[in-house]
Amino acid sequence: MSTVDHPAPAREIRERFGFLRRSYAMLIKEFIQLRRDRVSFAMIVMLPVMQLMLFGYAINTTPHHLPSAVLLQEDSDLTRSILKALENTAYFRFIYEVHDVDDFDNLLKSGKVLFGVEIPRGFERAVRRGDKPALLVAADATDPVAASSAIGSLGMVVQTALKHDLYIGNPPEMPFEIRAHARYNPAAASSLNIVPGLVGTILTMTMLIFTALSVTREVERGTMESLLSMPIKPVEVMFGKIIPYVLVGFVQAFLIISIGVGLFGVPVLGNLFLLALLSTLFITTNLSIGYTISTVVQNQLQAMQMSMMFFLPSILLSGFMFPFAGMPAWAQYVGEALPLTHYLRIVRAIMLKGASMQNLQFDALALAALMLIAMTIAVTRFRRTLD
Template identity: 75%
Template sequence: MKAPRAHTGGGFWRRTRAMLIKEFIQLKRDRLSFGMIIMIPLLQLLLFGYAINTTPRDLPTAVLLAENNDVGRSILAAIENTRYFKVTRQVRSEAEFDRLLTTGQVLFAIEIPAGFERALRRGDKPAILIAADATDPVAAGSAMSSLGQVVRTALQHDRLVPDSGAPPFEIRMHARYNPAAETSLNIVPGLVGTILTMTMLIFTALSVTREIERGTMESLLSMPITPVEIMLGKIVPYVIVGFVQAALIIGIGIVLFGVPVLGSLLLLAALSTLFITANLSIGYTFSTVAQNQLQAMQMSIMFFLPNILLSGFMFPFAGMPAWAQWIGETLPLTHYLRIVRAIMLKGATFADLHYDGLTLVAMTIAVTRFRRTLD
């Protein structure tokens, strides 16, 4: 007979330590979780640190110069010198302005009307017309407030206006789509997209790993059902769930926050379905890659984070550096936010947004194909 093992007695610390060692070993085994521990703070820090700018610069601006002369050019130069504005388009008609603003290609449209210089010299107080896309009050706010002083300084520099006294011109500003600069008008449509992204991702991200963990996937695959049928069967119920969520948020937004829906509800519904499907497909892809539910959850969070920070939901999209915008362009939420805000606040029609819709379709297809080649 062997002698019984020696016991030193199990104190509080000994048992706690045993638990602690076990947890560390398990953490070390789960490579993905281990990676997340490093990646999540790193990503947050880099995104917050470099990409986010609450007083955005280089906002895309369209300019209509009715007369080409020194005054116009120096005003433009001064405007660009503020670094708030970046003239990306020179247009010839006001109709073009409207189109660019509605589709969100520019945030500002500046018009210097015909005869501005002559009127200025005559002391007629001519007006510079500025239309701003105020759906995002944060993006438009500081740029707009700086404008009057900038133009005046530019003209003083050119000795066209006196150094003191009332300004000899007028800046007629028009904050379109959200004249009262109410943040909720911008936030509510944004929340539709954000909430849908989060819930749709997590629902499907867990769906396949849950079946694998519970052992039901094996018998499911041995039955006469194909992977595509499994995927469709899992995604469709959540399309309905997503639809209900979207309706709920928009409904509450209208009733409690007075958010308008200027565009077509049908169009909004159609594009929302597309967006929901895109997110479900991404979640489903995570689900097929992850080895367990924890990993699927972490992948969803990793994906959700840039969606929140780089899509234009929290911070003005136009204010981000180019690389961050480029990442943002690959996220479905970025495109959806433009769609929802444009339809609800600007009354946009599909023709304005076909590019965004197409991007969503492409992403859905890409993700679905990715899943199929994994088999």
């Protein structure tokens, strides 16, 4: 009465082998598609390598050899010893020597230096008479991380500077004092540094993605074919794509600055019209780069990947997360080629320092040059016919 049904187990075995064959076929298909998608394959390899290189070699949370200036109103052996002692701390690197207070202030406002040392007239004579004069060290504290370590090292400067000039051994009382003045952010509030930086960071990310996806979306949907059949020039297409997002960028910048002022107490000391003008330049530069990306990629996934590939070094090498002056020379050269680097200097200088266009000429010209380069590449690469 017992019968054995063999067909059922056989079907199960066939189903299992069929499942494995189909899964294997899909696996091979995905590897072939990944090999053909060279942009995605490059992103898979380059992103971890880039992060490893940047975090391993370029990022430094305790920066040294920070650019500094000296307002030298007296040149003597003692003053030279003091400057040498400051450099020996490894935090200061004197690249400017000025003799006018206005030049001294302009260097700090423009961001060319992070520290300024003022040695008053008659300083050495006052020291030898025992008057205990004060030496002023002005620090650009818009970036508290970069300034704090250097300010903390000033205590050892007095002993080092006077070891061979006035005495041997430890004196009962120091013959002069160093007064550190943290300008623009005396309370070292991190919000005063982060909120202006967020304006540029968010604009970079959104403007790149919006423009890059806008063009590639039309290519994927087939609407670009109709657009190319019209009597319209590449530069006209580019401006038509860019101008609406300039207004979007304005709205984003207005929201971030308004929230920063209202909730975090970030001041706006400079000219709002100048801030709006240079923000327009920055937005247009990023939109031009996003448009250039769209002429290189073939689909929206690649556009997103390349946008992130550009955004990653921008946020790491611009000075937003880590002190720019503490990076090695090669990383600073790369950072100077990024629009966000120049805009961070602009927005922080206008909002926190009250800087004028005279103080920001270099960064404004750098943004304009990057915009023209990106526009030229974008128009040159614009496809008049679909592949």
